[in-house]
Structure formats: C-alpha cells, structure tokens
Amino acid sequence: MQEVINKWERIELGGEAERLYSKPRSFAEDVWFRFSHKPTALLGLIIIALLLVFAIAGPYFTPYGYDDQNTKLANIPPVMQVYPAPDGNFLYITKALKIIEVDKDGHLLGQLKKGKDNSKEKITVFPYKDDMTVTLDYTVMPATIRDADGNRIEKGKSIWNHTYLLGTDHLGRDILSRLMYGTRISLLVAFIAAAVNMVIGIFYGGISGYLGGRTDAIMMRIVDIISTIPLTLYVILIKVCLDDGFLSIVIALSSVYWVDMARVVRGQVLSLKNQEFVMAARTIGSSTLSILTNHLIPNAMGPILVTVTMLIPSAIFMEAFMSFIGIGIAPPLASLGTMCNDATEALRTNPYQLFLPALVICLIMFAFNFVGDGLRDALDPKLKK
C-alpha cells in the first residue's frame, strides 16, 4: 500500500520543489522563435544571406573585374543562337553583324576578321581558318550565313555562353562580375546609410522625446519641414552640390532618411519615459545617460530595428535610381542602377542587360521587406503565444 502523502504540509523553501528546470528564454530567443516560424521572413533572410555571399565572395571566383572590357565581344547574350561552322565549331552573329567563333562547349574564341565587303549585294565574306570562308548575308534581317559554296547554313541549336555566363554589356564587360560588384556597392551604400540614419535618428528623436516641451516642438517642426519636401529631390540636390562618387552618395542618403527614424524613436521615448520603470529609475537616482541607454533605447529597439530594415530597401532603391539617372556612382564603378542605365540604350536588342540588374534589385527589395515584416511581427509582444 502506498503511503498517504499529506499534500497540505508545508514544504521547505528553496528545496527541490522550487527548482526551475526549464531554461529561461531570453527576449532575443523569443524573437527568433517567432521570426523563424514565419516562412516569408525566413526566405527573405536566406535571400539576403545568399546575396551577401554573392556580393562579397563572388568577385573572388570570377576572372573578370568590373571594368575589364573587351569591345570585340560586346553585347553577347548569355544564351546564343549559333550556326554550325564548317569545322564543327559554331558561329554567332552579333547584332552589329560581327561573327564570333564559339567552340563546342560555348567558349567564345574571338571575332572573325572581316574579308571582302560587298555592300551592294549586302554580303560580307569572312575568311575562316586558313583555307575556308563563310559569307554573311544581310539582305534580309536577321542576317544569315552561307558557306563557301553559297548554300545557306541552317540555324543550329541554342548554346550557353561559357565565357561570360550572363553575357556582356555594350563595352564587352562581364555582366556577372559587374552584378557582383554592383550588388556589393548597393548593399554597402544601403547599410552605411541605414546605420548613419539610425544613429542620427536615435539621437535626434531620443533627445526630442526625452526633453519634451518646447525643445520637442521645435525639433519636430524641423522634421516636419524636412519631410514636406520629397526626399528624392533632396538627395538629387545634395548630389548636385557634391562630386560624383561613392562617398557623396552615402552622404546624400545618410543626411535625409533619418527623419522617419527620428519620428519613430521620439514616439517611443515619449511613451516610455512616463512608464513606471523609468520613473523607478529616476527615484533610484540613475543618471539620464543610464536611463536612456538601459531603459529607453532597449525598449524602443523593436520599432527601431523594423524601421531600419524597411529603410535599407528604400536606400538601395534610391541609390539605384540616382545611378540610373546618372548622378550616382561614377563609371566605371558598377552599381545596379548604372547597369540598368547602360542597358536602356540597347533595350530593344539586348533586353537581358536590363533584366538581370533589375532582377537583383527586386530580390533585394523583396528580401528586406520580408525580413522587416517578419521582424515587426516577431518583436510585437502582443502576438506572443
């Protein structure tokens, strides 16, 4: 028979019954738990990680620099429609009616030397290897190739460009390498701009909210005035005053976007500073600095982080936009915006040159927006389960 245990007997304090076995979950772990259970947020994070690897490590694995140009191999697409050459290699006709020799694996061997040009009959003869010739017939576009006997060579298969995996631009620069460097610059600009904006915003908003009263009113009216003028216009004006280049674009972006951040921080500080725990810190005698750094800013960190992650895509877009209209990163430095800009000239003939950088911009924007969205949900304690 089991011994009857008196459930109402007092147990000693601090004994085994009081032990806490579960590991306490810190706030950060809590946030991560909620964040990682949101597929879109996780997807965004993975895309950002991949883009970072692409931008940081990528350039070490490509043989081309962002400014290595080979005008003889300009405007070659990633996938080429080729004609079989007499000796088993392939020939590719560029939009500029040059013939590029391509080997069986898709490596570009070079441009054929031009031979006799008969512009009346719209025929150009290219000597091929030592003893052969191929004839380019451009009476009807698209141009076709005839062999030495004048027979038309049928168009062959599509072949992947193995020398330039994503093709080349109008100066014969490798688009893949330029994408890597461009992403690198775009992300760098965005991260620096976001960090600077965050610091300025936290200080400005924190001071405004904490001091309150007239100081707050004046500081916020300044913010209101700044935000009535479109930020794009500001950035353009600042850029006009500064030189072209990486630093000036960082300055331009950093000096404008803190407005939203200042508003967010000020609102947070305003609501937090009258909370009892801040009051408690004041009755204890904690210094203003300690109240700001230990109580106010950590509690406002959630909305701050969300604002930053939302700020990064807009900074990236703004950088791309400015480079696109030609006041951003100076050539030959690549940025996603300058690449789009370069591509617009030949949009009809070489659309891939525009689509690739545009795709990367889209990916970055999507990823950061997803992550920002996920962070906002994860940091909202009301959604806590």
Added chain:
Amino acid sequence: MDNDQSVLLKVENLTKHFPVSGNRVVHAVDDVSFTIKKGKTLGLVGESGCGKSSCARTVIRIYEPTSGRIILDGTDITNLSQKELLPHRRKMQMIFQDPYASLNARMTVQDIIAEPLRAHHICKNKAEEREMVAEMLHQVGLNQEHASRYAHEFSGGQRQRVGIARALILHPQLVICDEPISALDVSIQAQVINMLRIFQEEQELTYLFIAHDLSMVRYVSDDVGVMYLGQLVEKCETDEIYAHPLHPYTQGLLSSVPIPDPVLARKKENAGIAGDIPSPIDPPAGCRFHTRCPYAEKRCETEVPALKEASPGHFVSCHKFG
C-alpha cells in the same frame, strides 16, 4: 519642530499644479502638510484622481513641487538639484503600483535589483553585487536562481517582491508605497503586506502608504490622512478615524467599505457619496467637497475651511467643526 529628531518626513504646504493647454492648471496637490515619525506609517487614502500618487511623486521629487517644503531627515530637499539630491535619494525609495509596468522587461532580475547599487556606486565588484542581490532576494522570499530571469517570467506577486527588493536594497529610511497591492490578487496582497510589516519591524522603516483600500490601510497605518481633490481633509490616528470619522467625505468613504457579514451589511444605512469627483482643473470654490456633501450650507460654497484640530490629534477641514 524641524529639529524634532523623531520626525523623518515633514511636508509643509506642498502644492503641485500641472499646466494643461489653454493656460489652465490641474490642481493635483493643494496645500498639503503632514509629518511622519521614524518607524511609523502614514496611510494616505482617497478615491482615484484625488492626488495621492501625485503627492507621493512630488515628495520623492519625480515631480517638481510648485510650492511648499519637503524636509527629509532634517534636510530641506525641496529645491535641491537632481545632482544634489542624489545622496538623499538613498534615504527614500518608492514601491510602485503596477508590478508589470514598474520593471523593465529587457532587464534580468539581477540587473533590476542591482540598479540602485550601481547608481550609487556601492559595490566594488560584480561578485559583491551578486552577493547583495542574492541576500536581498532571499529576504523577499525569492531564491537566487530567479536572478538570471526576466521580469515577464514571474507572477504579479513575485514581480512585486522584486520591486520591493529594488526599493529596499539601499536600506532607505523612508519607503513610499504607491498602492503596492492594488494590482495584486487578494491572496497575494496579505503576503506582500505582511512582508512589508516585517521589514518595518526589522529595519525601523518609515512608510508613506498610499491606498484606496481602507481595510488594508487600517491594518498597516499608525496615522491616516484622507485626501479629496488634492487637499488633505482629515488626518488623525488610525483607530480614531475608523471610530469617529468627522469629515462627511471620510464618513462616505468608510460607509463604502464592503462588510463581509451580509446580516450586518443589510443593517448598515448606505451613506455612500453621491456624484462624481469634480474636475481638478476647476475645483469648486469654497469647500471643495460642497458639491457632493449632504450637509453643505451656504458658506461652504464661498469659504474655504481650514484644517483645524477638532479633538486632540484629530484634524479636519470642515465648517461643521470649529
């Protein structure tokens, strides 16, 4: 009087007005005076919005007093700057009403309780700090393992114990309890109150105890002050006020205390207070209570009654007396 060694806190004509829009002011605390002797408890009661908490927060200098004097342990702290006030802060601490809002959710219990130690640079190193916090945790009935946890992992009663530990770790002389139990379950209230009483006995603490639960005030206080619309309308010893409430407002308050015995409760004539508390922005002229007072006369509307001694040690501000 100022030199009276037994008096710890002396508040003279304390007034706190908050400016609101349109050049108007909220008369949160108006001309309040009281003294608390060492080791005693003054209970401050009144309905919501009567200025009890504002009074406490002005005394502890979270709010800057509009006028009046606050004398703590012989020192006038009314006009000291926050820097000059720092050494005096050690002598007075506050326990807050809401144990959820008064603890920073981003800090561990260790950091919360050690915050006063750090603000006053008491511990030389981390180990000493940990030891002091552990000792304090033990005293409030928590154990050392709780130190690494966050406040949101605790129940309301445990959180309030953390709040008490934070207030008491500096060994203050005066502890202002701003409704420390009103946010807790009834079953926890008694635990916390008893703990506060034990601390009072052990460390000779002085309490300014703010509550709207009259039965609890009776249990903890030596003296009771009743506040209405920012003014102290009656003050005397605890037993006296429950035996002979003089001010009509106090009578109304006491009659609204629920009686656990239904037979007795039915017998009680219900003299509860009619109407709502007027706006503290434009308090009524004359006696502030005349709008709700069942005994109001003509002169109550014009003449302000002074706080007079109606019987030895029993002060009341009402025209009916004196």
